[in-house]
Amino acid sequence: xxxxxxxxxxxxxxxxxxxxxxxxxxxxxxxxxxxxxxxxxxxxxxxxxxxxxxxxxxxxxxxxxxxxxxxxxxxxxxxxxxxxxxxxxxxxxxxxxxxxxxxxxxxxxxxxxxxxxxxxxxxxxxxxxxxxxxxxxxxxxxxxxxxxxxxxxxxxxxxxxxxxxxxxxxxxxxxxxxxxxxxxxxxxxxxxxxxxxxxxxxxxxxxxxxxxxxxxxxxxxxxxxxxxxxxxxxxxxxxxxxxxxxxxxxxxxxxxxxxxxxxxxxxxxxxxxxxxxxxxxxxxxxxxxxxxxxxxxxxxxxxxxxxxxxxxxxxxxxxxxxxxxxxxxxxxxxxxxxxxxxxxxxxxxxxxx
Amino acid sequence: xxxxxxxxxxxxxxxxxxxxxxxxxxxxxxxxxxxxxxxxxxxxxxxxxxxxxxxxxxxxxxxxxxxxxxxxxxxxxxxxxxxxxxxxxxxxxxxxxxxxxxxxxxxxxxxxxxxxxxxxxxxxxxxxxxxxxxxxxxxxxxxxxxxxxxxxxxxxxxxxxxxxxxxxxxxxxxxxxxxxxxxxxxxxxxxxxxxxxxxxxxxxxxxxxxxxxxxxxxxxxxxxxxxxxxxxxxxxxxxxxxxxxxxxxxxxxxxxxxxxxxxxxxxxxxxxxxxxxxxxxxxxxxxxxxxxxxxxxxxxxxxxxxxxxxxxxxxxxxxxxxxxxxxxxxxxxxxxxxxxxxxxxxxxxxxxx
Numbered sequence: 109x110x111x112x113x114x115x116x117x118x119x120x121x122x123x124x125x126x127x128x129x130x131x132x133x134x135x136x137x138x139x140x141x142x143x144x145x146x147x148x149x150x151x152x153x154x155x156x157x158x159x160x161x162x163x164x165x166x167x168x169x170x171x172x173x174x175x176x177x178x179x180x181x182x183x184x185x186x187x188x189x190x191x192x193x194x195x196x197x198x199x200x201x202x203x204x205x206x207x208x209x210x211x212x213x214x215x216x217x218x219x220x221x222x223x224x225x226x227x228x229x230x231x232x233x234x235x236x237x238x239x240x241x242x243x244x245x246x247x248x249x250x251x252x253x254x255x256x257x258x259x260x261x262x263x264x265x266x267x268x269x270x271x272x273x274x275x276x277x278x279x280x281x282x283x284x285x286x287x288x289x290x291x292x293x294x295x296x297x298x299x300x301x302x303x304x305x306x307x308x309x310x311x312x313x314x315x316x317x318x319x320x321x322x323x324x325x326x327x328x329x330x331x332x333x334x335x336x337x338x339x340x341x342x343x344x345x346x347x348x349x350x351x352x353x354x355x356x357x358x359x360x361x362x363x364x365x366x367x368x369x370x371x372x373x374x375x376x377x378x379x380x381x382x383x384x385x386x387x388x389x390x391x392x393x394x395x396x397x398x399x400x401x402x403x404x405x406x407x408x409x410x411x412x413x414x415x416x417x418x419x420x421x422x423x424x425x426x427x428x429x430x431x432x433x434x435x436x437x438x439x440x441x442x443x444x445x446x447x448x449x450x451x452x453x454x455x456x457x458x459x460x461x
Numbered sequence: 462x463x464x465x466x467x468x469x470x471x472x473x474x475x476x477x478x479x480x481x482x483x484x485x486x487x488x489x490x491x492x493x494x495x496x497x498x499x500x501x502x503x504x505x506x507x508x509x510x511x512x513x514x515x516x517x518x519x520x521x522x523x524x525x526x527x528x529x530x531x532x533x534x535x536x537x538x539x540x541x542x543x544x545x546x547x548x549x550x551x552x553x554x555x556x557x558x559x560x561x562x563x564x565x566x567x568x569x570x571x572x573x574x575x576x577x578x579x580x581x582x583x584x585x586x587x588x589x590x591x592x593x594x595x596x597x598x599x600x601x602x603x604x605x606x607x608x609x610x611x612x613x614x615x616x617x618x619x620x621x622x623x624x625x626x627x628x629x630x631x632x633x634x635x636x637x638x639x640x641x642x643x644x645x646x647x648x649x650x651x652x653x654x655x656x657x658x659x660x661x662x663x664x665x666x667x668x669x670x671x672x673x674x675x676x677x678x679x680x681x682x683x684x685x686x687x688x689x690x691x692x693x694x695x696x697x698x699x700x701x702x703x704x705x706x707x708x709x710x711x712x713x714x715x716x717x718x719x720x721x722x723x724x725x726x727x728x729x730x731x732x733x734x735x736x737x738x739x740x741x742x743x744x745x746x747x748x749x750x751x752x753x754x755x756x757x758x759x760x761x762x763x764x765x766x767x768x769x770x771x772x773x774x775x776x777x778x779x780x781x782x783x784x785x786x787x788x789x790x791x792x793x794x795x796x797x798x799x800x801x802x803x804x805x806x807x808x809x810x811x812x813x814x
Binding site: 111113114116121122124128136139142145146151154155158161162163164165166167195196199203206208209224226227228282283316320323324325338341342344347348349350351353354355358 | 465466467468470473475477489492494495496497503504508511516519521545546549560577579580583661674675687688695697702703704705706707708
C-alpha cells in the first residue's frame, strides 16, 4: 500500500471504533448508544421529509438545525456550528485551532484526540491522571496552550463542574479550550452558555447519545463568532455540505421534543444508579460515572475474560487493552431488562461458572 | 478571528458553492442537481428505515451500499469506498495520496481541487487549457506526478474517452490518477472497471447528480485495494462513521432501481440536446457538453448581466467571475418546462428587453 501513500497518510494511527456487528445479534453495550429509540416525532419528521426534495443539496449552513439549537440552548445562531457527527466537528476544530500548535488533553480520554493531532500536525501532551483515573484539571488551568477534555470524561465518566470549565477557559487566554460534551446530558450542566463569556471556549455536543440518533450523525459546536468562523473556514475547505437534509430536520425535531428526551435520559440515569449497586454486590471496582457508561474492573477476574465470556453469550461491552486501562471494561447503560441479563451473566462469570 | 486560527486555517481559501436559496423560490439551474425526484423506491426505503434503529451507529464500512455498488459496477467490494458525498471522498484522496507531493489538474476545472491542496499541503500545477477550453490530456499523460481531472470536465462538460484514461493512468506509474466522474452518467462511459487493470487509478462518483440524491450526500470511489486502504486510513483518522444509516440504504436502493435512473438520465440528455439548438438560435457560444450543464457566453450581452436579470426573474444559473471564465454562465439542464421558461427569458434579454 505504502508506495502510493503520502507521508501524512503513512504516519497516521487511525482510531479503532467499538465493534459494530449486524443489527440485532447482540445486547449491544459497547458503543454508548441509547437503548431507546429516538423520539417518534423525529422518526415522523424523517418520513415526511423523505420526498422529492432530496434531489436538492442541503442547506450548507444547516439553518433549520442551528435555529432549533439556538432556541433550545439560548445561544445566538451565529455562535453555533453543525457537522456530520461530533467527530467531524472535532476534526475541524483540531485543524482550525491546533494544527501546527500545541494542545493538552488527559492521558485517559477519548482516543480520537491524538489521531486528529496526527492528521493535522498538532503537537500534544497527555496529562497524567491524578488520584487514580481523575483528570488533572489543575494542570489544564493556565497551561498556556490549547486544551481539550470531555465533560464528563470518557471512558471514566468523571464530571468537572462548570467552575472548572470557567477556570480553565479564563486561565488560557488566546488559546482555544474545547469541552467535548458528548455525554453531558447524563448528569452534568452544559457550558454552552458560557461561550458568551469566554471567547476562547468551544463546546462540542452530539445527538448520538442522549438524543438516540447515532445513526444520523449530528454534531454541534457552540462558541464565539471568531471560533465558529474558524470552523466554517475549515468546513468550506473540506466539504461544503457536511450534513444531509434528513439529519438537519431530524436534529431540529429532536431538540423540539424535549419531554421525550428528558424522560429517556431520566430512565438511563436511574438504570445507571441501580447498576452501581449491582456492580458493588459483585465486587467490581468502578467509577460512579456521570455518563451513560460505567468503567469497571474486577480484582479477581481479568477484564479480557469477562469481555470474551460476555461476547460468547451475545453481550457486547468494550474492552480496553491499553495501559493504564488494560484491565477494564466499559459497559454502556442499557435498559433495565438488558442490564438484568448482563448482571445475571456477570454473576456467573464472577462465581466461576 | 485570526488570533485563534492555526496557520493552516489562516492560509485556506475556502471553496464557494453555488447559491442555495430556500426551497421553491427559484427555477434552480445553478448547482447541477437533477430536476427530477429520486426514485420512488429510494424514498420508500428511507421511510421504511426511519425507525428505532436510528439509535445505533451506522455500519462504518457502509456495507449495504458497497455491496450494491459492487453488483452494479462489477467491481469487487474491497475495491470500493463510500463517503459523505464525493467532496469528502476527494478530500480523503488528497490527504492520502497528494499531501506533501505534487499533483496536476486542468486550469479550468472543479475549483475545490486547489482548496484540498491547501488543506493537506499538496503542491499543484494547473495545466493551461488547449484549443480554447479543452483539457491538456497530453500534458497529463506521463507528467510523472499525481493527476486529477473530472470526466466530463466541469464546468465545460468536455468528455475524455476511456483510451485517454488508460493512457494517463499507464503513463504515470507510482502516482495516483484520480478521475472524478461526478457527471459521467450524462454521456460517458465509466472507467470504474479499469481500476482492475491500473492499480494507480482511482475513480470517484457521486449520487448527487444522476441519481438525484444531492440531499443525501453519497460519494463512492473505485480503485485497487492499495488505494481503497489508503482512503480508509484517512477516514478512520477523521470520522469513523462518515455515512449515516439512511444514506447507506438510500444509495443501495438507488443503484437497484436502474430503470428509473436510466429513464431520468435519458430525459436530461434529450433536454440538453434540444437546449443546444435554443442556445444556437439565440447566438450563444457554448460547448456541446456531455454533462447535465452547459457552459455558455454571448458575444453581445455580458454574462454578469444575463445572470442578474435571470435572477431578478427567479431563475438561478451559475455565473463565473474569474478568468478565464469571466464572461460565462453555466446552466444546469432542467426539465423541458423549466428550459422553456429560461429560453423565453433569455430571448428577451438578448433582444434587449
